[in-house]
Amino acid sequence: MxxxxxxxxxxxxxxxxxxxxxxxxxxxxxxxxxxxxxxxxxxxxxxxxxxxxxITHCPICNHITEQTPCDICGNPKRDDSILCVVEDSMDVIALEKSVSFRGKYHVLGGLISPLDGVGPDDLAIDALFRRLEPVKEVIIAINPSVEGDTTTFYLSRLLKDYPLKVTRLARGIPVGGDLEYTDEATLARALEGRLEIPNE
Ligand SMILES: [Zn+2]
Structure with a gap:
């Protein structure tokens, strides 16, 4: 110009x-x-x-980190029996700000989206199933959207074969809204009032 x-x-x-x-x-x-x-x-x-x-990805949870494992996976005070599954690292940061969660995370690195050519194999789903041994509850904390619901449905179907409780965040997260844009109090309430996905 x-x-x-x-x-x-x-x-x-x-x-x-x-x-x-x-x-x-x-x-x-x-x-x-x-x-x-x-x-x-x-x-x-x-x-x-x-x-x-x-910045690299934690080999256990796939969250972004400067050291391996990340400070959440490496913290012995965090509860190994509750695993919160999220779409990306920004969701971990958002949930960490809400303070009410003391378990561990698993970052999928995206959502299943056939239209964009993203299938389960493109996400850290195998890694999730490899670490279920000490887990008693999996919280699926995925944003409500078409891709989010597809991913939640996919995961909850596979998780049925495991002896653990599967929950999702309570309503309060706006549909299509991102966890990262949800205020801390709403996020804390959604986590606190999480609902069990029935094992049918
Ligand atoms: Zn980690």
């Missing part, structure tokens, strides 16, 4: 791909960075690279 140095356009293009960032905001970010001290910009760039280099 005339009057704009190429490097600014390039930064703009990159930032405009971020979630929730439009072209105008991307330009403001580019100008903001241009006006910062060089070492500040290097610190930002390094933090971004660290996101890729330092």
């Amino acid at each position: 005339a009057g704009i140095p190429e490097v600014i356009t390039r930064v703009e293009m990159l930032f405009s791909k971020f979630p929730g960032i439009g072209r105008k905001s991307a330009r403001r970010i580019a100008f903001y960075l241009m006006n910062r001290e060089r070492e500040d910009v290097i610190a930002i760039a390094k933090a971004l690279v660290d996101l890729k280099d330092k």
Whole structure:
């Protein structure tokens, strides 16, 4: 574009791909960075690279972590007998903020979505079934949506063959809403009032 140095356009293009960032905001970010001290910009760039280099997935629960196992799996005070199954790591962070949960998590890494070509094999479902040995209750804490309900149905059918209780969050989470956008009190109530999925 005339009057704009190429490097600014390039930064703009990159930032405009971020979630929730439009072209105008991307330009403001580019100008903001241009006006910062060089070492500040290097610190930002390094933090971004660290996101890729330092974050890995916990080999037990699949949650994002800098060490293995993650601090939740590695905490002996957490209850091994209750496992909360979630779609992604942002849900773990949201549920951890609600404080009422002292069990452990299992992060699926997505939801079953035939339209998007995501099947059970693309998710950490095998890993879930490999760790059921000490588990007495599985809480399926998946957002209510078409994919969420498909995944919940799939998991609860397979879990019927195991001697454990399967529950889901109580109503209160908006349909199609994300756990991460649900306020802490609502999340705590949904967890507290969780309902058993009958083993028929
Ligand atoms: Zn873990």
